[in-house]
Amino acid sequence: MTTQADDELWSAIADPSRRRVLDLLVSNGEVSASWLAARVPISRQAVSKHLIVLEEAGLVSRRKQGKEVLYQVDADRLDQATRAMTDLAKQWDQRLSTIKRLAEAAHAEAKKEKAKALKN
């Protein structure tokens, strides 16, 4: 079962443009929306919208410096996002390995029964 907070995180990072923005923020530290807009193939307005979504998901925080607003990534939250995804993959790995164990045991059992039946 997923939580509301997870949902926000998923939506925030599912968009390729937002991932590009995140990427730039991680590699360049604290920057403005205009600086970001100059480096992505989308409008300044679109960048601002993406920043709002990222902020709402807690992945990005803003700070005012003079006239400029600077954005930076929240490393802990990003780390949490990565872990959330890795955890889902791991959860399926565990389920698949249980399925493997159950199916192989059932198959071995069926073969044994068959061999017994043939003997009798």
Added chain:
Amino acid sequence: MAALVIEREVLIEAPAEVVWRTITEPDQMSQWFADRVDLVVEPGAHGYLQFGDQGGPVVVETVDPPNRFSFRWNHPREEEPVVGNSILVEFTLTPEGDERTRLRVAESGHELRDWPDEEKQRYADEHQGGWAEFLDRLASVIAKPSR
């Protein structure tokens, strides 16, 4: 629709028919999935999955023994699950010889829930890569020291 998909697979030393029973029979499902599984494996069947003190509805989509089985879950209780409000889980069984089966699972839909429709469409239009690419990319992003 292109989407972020979690895809995992495992090679099982058993025929597809045996694997099929393991993934679709409720008493087997309760051993690898939910604690309690109330489900009839028929297309469109509504069931319930119980995880500890939590639980939720599940609706079967595809039943094509012994090759394909899929269901939707994590949708709001009073709603029918559709693309956008639920998670789709798809199992694919591929026989490799008489006694070996490759089992793949794909889970999708996490990022599409609660999105405005135009954004979903734009995402579908723009998105090229898959889950692994994203994980790799995110990992490399995190590994980079910030200036």
